Amino acid sequence: MSEALEHARQNFARATLDNCVKCTICETQCPVARVTPLFPGPKFVGPQAERFRHGKSVDRSLDYCSGCGICTMVCPQGVKIAEINAQARAVMKAQNGVPVRDRLITQTTLMGKAMTPVAPIANTALGIKPLRMVIDAVMGIDKDAPMPKAQSQTLRSWLKKRPARTTPATRGTVVFFHGCAGGYFEVQTSKHTIEVLEHLGYEVLVPPQGCCGLAEQSNGLFDGATKKVLKLCEDLLSAGEDLTVVSSSGSCAGMLKHEAHEIMGLRDPRLEKVGTRTVETSEFLLDLYYQGELPTDFRRLDMTIPYHQPCQVKSQGMGMPAVELMELVPGVKVVESGQPCCGIAGTYGLKSEKRDIAEAVGKPLFEMIQRTNPDLAACDTETCRWQISKGSGAKMIHPISLIHWAYGLSDDLLEAALDAKAGVPAS
Numbered sequence: 001m002s003e004a005l006e007h008a009r010q011n012f013a014r015a016t017l018d019n020c021v022k023c024t025i026c027e028t029q030c031p032v033a034r035v036t037p038l039f040p041g042p043k044f045v046g047p048q049a050e051r052f053r054h055g056k057s058v059d060r061s062l063d064y065c066s067g068c069g070i071c072t073m074v075c076p077q078g079v080k081i082a083e084i085n086a087q088a089r090a091v092m093k094a095q096n097g098v099p100v101r102d103r104l105i106t107q108t109t110l111m112g113k114a115m116t117p118v119a120p121i122a123n124t125a126l127g128i129k130p131l132r133m134v135i136d137a138v139m140g141i142d143k144d145a146p147m148p149k150a151q152s153q154t155l156r157s158w159l160k161k162r163p164a165r166t167t168p169a170t171r172g173t174v175v176f177f178h179g180c181a182g183g184y185f186e187v188q189t190s191k192h193t194i195e196v197l198e199h200l201g202y203e204v205l206v207p208p209q210g211c212c213g214l215a216e217q218s219n220g221l222f223d224g225a226t227k228k229v230l231k232l233c234e235d236l237l238s239a240g241e242d243l244t245v246v247s248s249s250g251s252c253a254g255m256l257k258h259e260a261h262e263i264m265g266l267r268d269p270r271l272e273k274v275g276t277r278t279v280e281t282s283e284f285l286l287d288l289y290y291q292g293e294l295p296t297d298f299r300r301l302d303m304t305i306p307y308h309q310p311c312q313v314k315s316q317g318m319g320m321p322a323v324e325l326m327e328l329v330p331g332v333k334v335v336e337s338g339q340p341c342c343g344i345a346g347t348y349g350l351k352s353e354k355r356d357i358a359e360a361v362g363k364p365l366f367e368m369i370q371r372t373n374p375d376l377a378a379c380d381t382e383t384c385r386w387q388i389s390k391g392s393g394a395k396m397i398h399p400i401s402l403i404h405w406a407y408g409l410s411d412d413l414l415e416a417a418l419d420a421k422a423g424v425p426a427s
Helices: 003-009 012-019 025-029 042-053 060-064 070-074 081-096 100-104 108-126 129-139 155-161 179-184 187-199 214-218 222-237 250-262 269-275 281-290 321-326 352-372 382-392 399-406
Strands: 173-177 203-205 244-247 278-280 303-308 332-336 376-379 395-397
Touching (some): 012 042, 012 081, 025 070, 042 060, 042 070, 060 081, 070 081, 100 129, 108 129, 155 187, 173 222, 173 250, 179 187, 179 250, 179 382, 187 203, 187 399, 214 222, 214 250, 222 250, 244 250, 244 281, 250 278, 250 382, 278 281, 303 321, 303 352, 321 332, 352 382, 382 395
Parallel strands (some): 173 203, 244 278, 303 376, 376 395
């Protein structure tokens, strides 16, 4: 048995279950339990069921847990409910087997490499309803689930072809961690991040880098996730062991900062070095502002922007830096969604048996955006932007794209926006 799976059977998170006082606060806040009877709730499948598992799975309903982590965040007793559930799911998958679909949809880098050379064809194919229906029937990937949009140029290709920098780096060096989606599917968001950091005077190093393993972790594939995240740590450390790592992929940053350690139990010096130095982009920029080191010579934009902070960004305990950051732009008013989850939860909302649940979870958020500003909204992670754009019809941006525009680095605010109605990034 692998070390990660052994950790899933006997670990600190499991030791917290006796702190549960059955207050059911987690049940009242669970976005999945409120929309479906198929999931009996985090208390039932978490601390309650864990007492009966003894290292073996006893209830498959825990697979309906989306892994959003809200239960852990709201627990007044400090019970690691989401972590217990994720670990129990890994044991269940090892015990009962893993569907081929769950193995395939976790290979984001492979998907990006395969789709990029044939981007127009891939995008067209994924928009053909009969083909999606066949994929749904054969693979169990729902015909209505949002799909990533392939780009004809990867971030790595752009980095190789871009002109050499002509302005000096006056503020030191940072490492940029783009994540799989930022390398293949939302390349413009990664470009904006690099260009803003360089505008502020940083030298930005972008070493060749692989997947963080988050998708495999959330599907209970701890062995594959362990290999990927440790290899990624080596990739990022190759640029320099003492450098700050900035990421515009909030969920992937969370894998390095929280999930690899708390859920999979990794105690590796490579992970410790990278995880303790990793910051989400908005977090990094707002910290500069409070130190008096962020220029605020922004353009004015009279607009109300609805904003949703993804679950895996909430779980990092950073507050909501994106709200404060965006409101530094004159005229911008940000309205936080007030909703716990968009429903996609990485790969959860792609699965046929869970698609209706994902849409029901996200519905209040979609309606909030349609009421607030049906044209444009902001969110920190890629799969959440895909889900929200599809559900609300709004164009979606990462907060960094607003800052990029406000500094005058681009003339089109929607340059990197995802437009689900158009089927491709807006331009």
